[in-house]
Amino acid sequence: MGGPADPEHDPTAAYVLEPDYVASLTGRIVSTTGESKQSHSPINGAPVAHIPQSSEDDVVEAFARARRAQLAWARTSIDHRAAILMRLHDLVLDRQEEILDLVVWESGKARRHAYDEVLHIALTARYYARTAHQHLDTQRKSGVVPVLTRVEVNRVPKGVVGIISPWNYPFTMALCDGLPALLAGNAVVTKPDAQTMLTALLGAQLLEEAGFPKDLWQVVAGPGSRVGMSIIDKADYVCFTGSTATGKLIAKACAERLIGCSLELGGKNPMLVLRDADVERAAEGAVRAAFSNAGQLCVSIERLFVADQVYDRFVERFAARTEAMALGATLEWGPEMGSLISQDQLDTVVAHVEDAVAKGARVRAGGRARPDLGPYFYEPTILEGVTPEMTCFGNETFGPVVSVYRFHDEADAVARANDGEYGLNASVYSQDGPRAREIARQIKCGTVNVNEAFAATFASIDSPMGGMRESGMGRRQGSEGIHRYTESQSVATQRLLRFSPVLGLSDKSYATVMNANLRLLKKLGRA
Template identity: 45%
Template structure:
């Protein structure tokens, strides 16, 4: 079946901006052999096929790396200020095309229009941050050498070469492009593997980069299922940036380790929220509802466990259930701002989320609201769900559900809440709510998470582009954002200069005397703070 034929199936719902020509142009950017069987791309709202995505073979991936490497050599030789001008233009192009970007995000993800627009804004935020800081971060730094005045040491940051970016389906535009931007700014080329289901928006972002002046061939896109394309993708890379599940992250990390290349892994979470007894529920309830149900719960940093002090528990639960039901009543499949709750990414994922809830229900959990699929709205819709009486043997208690499902627990002792919040192999995000900021900070100091939000669910940390963001424990290795989010894509090189030959042993001088002189110099340099 042709792209035109399949696109016509969903023409009744697709925005006018999304044409057969656009879909064909974007899918034509994939480095792939036409002989390989394409992947049918689905509009999540209807289940209709909107196009066929070419799939890359190992030979295609190898060729994509060769093309990127040829372009990268010239790109790395550009002065940094010239490279940054490309991203100044890209920043404006992305903002100007935000409606088309949102359309393409919604087609693959089924998220609400508001969430799609907000996702599109993440990339300009990252670009803006590094336009401001890249010159400082990448500038060579001259430092003192081992012998004052007679030696120097210069720290340089050189591009690694070609960075593999493996992007997830839940924020396919933001993560694919935001992870690639600093890699490109640092002088690298990129080979991107988006998820098959959500590749269109990432491909459109790459097209905008080329329109902004990125050298042709520098940013390659390959597509395919992870087990088929992953090994070749990693074996040809100089660095790997991966966002996804902890299980897949281990495989990526093993591959990078075998090749002795670096990797940055942002993985899963089972993120807790603690509501202390002095929290203001007027603030907590809308904050908790967003932290749990935004993007239909499909966010690495979203909240899946809430611990509420006994004094507030009953009122909190009542109001959270009301908020969930109100949100569920505003679910919809539309390319406008009316729906406030969207679809899950696929029927398969919806069934996985439902299985977690069904397992909990069968083992004694109470479903206060939700707990049902909504095929009347769309094939992958699932209601906002609030559970209580969740016990450790239930799947949802310990594994990441990654859907609009949250379990609420009662506590009376603050230290017990902290212990329970930390009782997980994950450590990506945590949230604390209190009117007393010093108290909240003391609790934050005891939580085991890479991102800790006070009186917020996850936006306060993730949107802070100047500060590194990553996970601890089984939630990841490395960070994105901040200076580290740029420097990780570089090799640090130390260039030492000896102006006069004073470091070698002097001929004819007994070693004991040389040692005495050396020790004296070391003491003197410490006392005078020269070294």
């Protein structure tokens, strides 16, 4: 399964970040502490950069700059903001190779999965630029008295949005939630993960090059215990992507301040392969579902439920495709799976697999660390016979490990898919589209893909994406993804008629007249 890259033809061996280039990125961090943290590439352990660290005072300064910039930005036209987003779309495509190199170097993922991030940001920028007026224009609503009551609903920016983004999709997650916030007239203070800070800073640089004001997007760095809570204390809205445990703490802190938040959290995502599924297509989809970005994907599939009628054929094809995957920790195109990002992630994967095997699970593919490929590399792994007492049964692995289960009855499969507290993403494979979509409605997940792993919902920017239950709250993408950053403001203008007795009417007579009007409006079909 895979093999080490040829150092004579691998550009990784010669990949060097010029000091001036690194300084141009890290100089964007608001930091006066003089402290820094060394980051390393998961590809070969090479040092990447010293990342300046921010203090609580630096967070205060970042918010002060952002608030000053936001006051002017909120007065700009929607067309102006949308035009900048469209320039960002072009910049991201033009600078693709630079972005891909940095994403792969910092995260260790395969280049094909790094390209998913370029694609997603381009799609997000274009979608919100094209639909800006649809989401943000003042809308006329029905007034209580036809003709005499004029009602308008405005979309008013929240102010300064705090975004805390993870390492697993460092370009996508650094930018995708912030783009609609900017379009809606907000400023952003963001804390990207320390392991992939340069990628997030490149995103900030591209925003400025596209035309967004420099101070509108502030970046701070440091541990969540120091910097993260400071952001929550000062933001007008918080957007967080990460673990369920941290998400709960953020939700409590936001509740104390009576500010809103959106949280995309953990998942133990299921895939259902029904009896009439195209087995070859389902096996191909399962490889992407379970092993994209080495399984370090919030919507990655970790539980696979397969109908009796196709179980043996499916598992055979799935295992064969998994064993045939091209693996590699390299900057080049070619590998179908890259590295885990850190020793912590590798330790979790190893512990989950060893625990399952010790308690009777069978390995159908993979099951080994591969230090010959990279310090944190682990093979894509398929487990059978996983039972509830095993750690990986209900706990998120967040690595290239998937458990396969046989089912006899579709109702039972749905019940097992809904077992547990998570509800982020699911997948259903069937050649009967209407039946698959009906089953999808029964699955308690925020997104469900039919005959696809996760990309159909993730890349369809017009539709909302997020989790149910302990997988989070709020949605990114679509109208919900931008309206979360606005306050709805109703403005009603009343003409002629006032809402009190007139022309000498008593209170009782006024009530009688109003009741008659209500009955008339009902007959006329008014809301």
